[in-house]
Amino acid sequence: MRRGRKLAGRLRFSNWSILAKVMAGPLVMLVALTLMTFVAWQTLKTQRTAIVSGFAEFEIALDRAYHVSHHLASVEANLYKLSMWSEIGVRGAELEGTLRSISYNLEISDTDIAKMQEAGLEGAEELRAAFAVYKQNTSQAVLLILRNATLGAVATRGGHQTYARVERLAQSIATRASSDFREATDRTSAMSDRLARDFIVAAALTGLMAIIVSFAASRVITRPILGLVRTVQSLLRGDLAVAVPFVERRDEFGRIAASVRELQRVMVQNRLLADEREQKQAELEHIASHDGLTAVANRKAFDTFLDAIWQDTQEGGEFVYLLVDLDSFKPINDAYGHDAGDAVLKTLAQRFRELTRPGDFVARLGGDEFGIVVPLADHRRDPETIARRILEATTRPIPFNGRELRVGASIGVACSRDVSGAAHELMAAADQAMYVAKQEKRPSYSVYSPSMMPERFGLEDKEEIETALERGEFVMHYQPKVRLGTDGHAGFEALARWQHPEKGLLPPSHFLPRIGNFGLQGNFTMEVARQVFSDLRRFAAAGLDTGGVAINLDEATLATRSGQQLSIDAGVSHFGQDTIGYNGMVTLSSPL
Numbered sequence: 001m002r003r004g005r006k007l008a009g010r011l012r013f014s015n016w017s018i019l020a021k022v023m024a025g026p027l028v029m030l031v032a033l034t035l036m037t038f039v040a041w042q043t044l045k046t047q048r049t050a051i052v053s054g055f056a057e058f059e060i061a062l063d064r065a066y067h068v069s070h071h072l073a074s075v076e077a078n079l080y081k082l083s084m085w086s087e088i089g090v091r092g093a094e095l096e097g098t099l100r101s102i103s104y105n106l107e108i109s110d111t112d113i114a115k116m117q118e119a120g121l122e123g124a125e126e127l128r129a130a131f132a133v134y135k136q137n138t139s140q141a142v143l144l145i146l147r148n149a150t151l152g153a154v155a156t157r158g159g160h161q162t163y164a165r166v167e168r169l170a171q172s173i174a175t176r177a178s179s180d181f182r183e184a185t186d187r188t189s190a191m192s193d194r195l196a197r198d199f200i201v202a203a204a205l206t207g208l209m210a211i212i213v214s215f216a217a218s219r220v221i222t223r224p225i226l227g228l229v230r231t232v233q234s235l236l237r238g239d240l241a242v243a244v245p246f247v248e249r250r251d252e253f254g255r256i257a258a259s260v261r262e263l264q265r266v267m268v269q270n271r272l273l274a275d276e277r278e279q280k281q282a283e284l285e286h287i288a289s290h291d292g293l294t295a296v297a298n299r300k301a302f303d304t305f306l307d308a309i310w311q312d313t314q315e316g317g318e319f320v321y322l323l324v325d326l327d328s329f330k331p332i333n334d335a336y337g338h339d340a341g342d343a344v345l346k347t348l349a350q351r352f353r354e355l356t357r358p359g360d361f362v363a364r365l366g367g368d369e370f371g372i373v374v375p376l377a378d379h380r381r382d383p384e385t386i387a388r389r390i391l392e393a394t395t396r397p398i399p400f401n402g403r404e405l406r407v408g409a410s411i412g413v414a415c416s417r418d419v420s421g422a423a424h425e426l427m428a429a430a431d432q433a434m435y436v437a438k439q440e441k442r443p444s445y446s447v448y449s450p451s452m453m454p455e456r457f458g459l460e461d462k463e464e465i466e467t468a469l470e471r472g473e474f475v476m477h478y479q480p481k482v483r484l485g486t487d488g489h490a491g492f493e494a495l496a497r498w499q500h501p502e503k504g505l506l507p508p509s510h511f512l513p514r515i516g517n518f519g520l521q522g523n524f525t526m527e528v529a530r531q532v533f534s535d536l537r538r539f540a541a542a543g544l545d546t547g548g549v550a551i552n553l554d555e556a557t558l559a560t561r562s563g564q565q566l567s568i569d570a571g572v573s574h575f576g577q578d579t580i581g582y583n584g585m586v587t588l589s590s591p592l
Helices: 002-010 015-023 027-087 093-118 124-147 149-158 160-205 208-236 252-289 299-313 329-336 338-355 383-395 423-438 459-471 512-517 521-541 555-559 561-575
Strands: 319-327 361-366 369-375 398-400 403-405 408-415 444-447 474-482 489-500 504-506 549-551 586-588
Touching: 027 093, 027 124, 027 160, 027 252, 093 124, 124 160, 160 208, 208 252, 252 299, 299 319, 299 361, 299 369, 299 423, 319 338, 319 383, 319 423, 329 338, 329 403, 338 361, 338 369, 338 383, 338 398, 338 403, 369 383, 383 408, 383 444, 408 423, 423 444, 459 512, 459 521, 474 521, 489 521, 512 521, 521 549
Parallel strands: 408 444, 489 549
Antiparallel strands: 319 369, 319 408, 361 369, 398 403, 474 489, 489 504, 549 586
């Protein structure tokens, strides 16, 4: 028996050799084993045909479909590069190379789709139609980019949906082919198992000698089949490093094994292409979410992160948002050029990253503004300490071409616990605190508090003030002034009050903030001056010596040319020799 098994192991399988082995058995087994051999032969042919046919379709689908996705991904990347180059005016060899790459990848994709159509793959016609639309959109996008970078960028973004559809159809073809091949492999496995059982049953019925002969024959036949089936199943499970057996054989199993090894090669190549595509996708996502100069997050990524962390804080937890606005940045650009400005931005971005911890977020919001979000989950990080560290990092000298560049910063700090509403309310709070810090006229920071927010007025408030000015509802009250040295009369100060038709007499606190908010200081000042000048004429006509009337003017109004002209023209027109003084107010004195 040992010699028989050793001999069977050395024999190479072929249809005729199997028949010879069966006929070498007892004569009584001739008919039964001949029938079983014929069945095995037909089964093997069916299995081989199914595997080879399924592999051919699967190979085309995988090879061509994934190549289409790869080439179209290259087209998308080149379109993005072409859009960026067109915006900065790049021409020449780089532009020509990009255009050639786009054309080449479109042609290769067209050829791959044609191959899939020739193979009669399901969905190939639909893929062809979608690709035609994508190719037309791509050509139009290239023309638009070359003519107008902005329109080209919009056209490129509009073509992403068509690109996604083409990629989805290509992947669908590959998936269907993979599923069909897997089903064919499973059927082949089932047929192999059934063949093995038939051999065992036949051998058991024909006696001990039949069992020995059938067992030897079944091992010769089923071992390669089961080995190859297990190999294919391992490949489908993702084990692409599995060794393919029986490749050295020169019979049917050797050819099947060669096909399986070719399948393994295609799947390995496909995985490499998929990894490359994922890497390129990750690079594109990084470009889309990061600032190209400083390598920190951009405004889009910042808004997304802020919205997400704001939602998290609704379930507990706190964070602080720091708005960093650089001071004295423009003079550096003007004096030393944009290279110096870029060096400042990159150096500060690096310093901010070094100061932050994992989980913190640094972004360039645009121009010379940075946004920093710091979670306060452990409640051990003090917002003011963080702001001081950021301020110190900003004010440190920045080396550039043998010089030391210096900038300052105004930092607005807002804690999530101090703001209600939505994330944009937090940004508005930090912005308000930043403007408070700017009033210091030196690098500083300010922490937001609700008292910083100005009172908000609506359209109805503006209409009410304008109507009061038109109707003359503001009236003058004159407060006497006394000379402290002599206790004598020193004139009057005109004080405006609002004679509201419904609320009665209202003090300045009810209307001055609204007048300032809506920019109606000029209208209000004219109305006050008109009433004061009219009253002065009446006082003069009645023989009263007012000793002069002081009108309180807003500093911004007095600083304008129109405000100064208002005072001069009004005084000369009505009083001829009135004098004007300024001490936080304008004084018009009558000669009477």
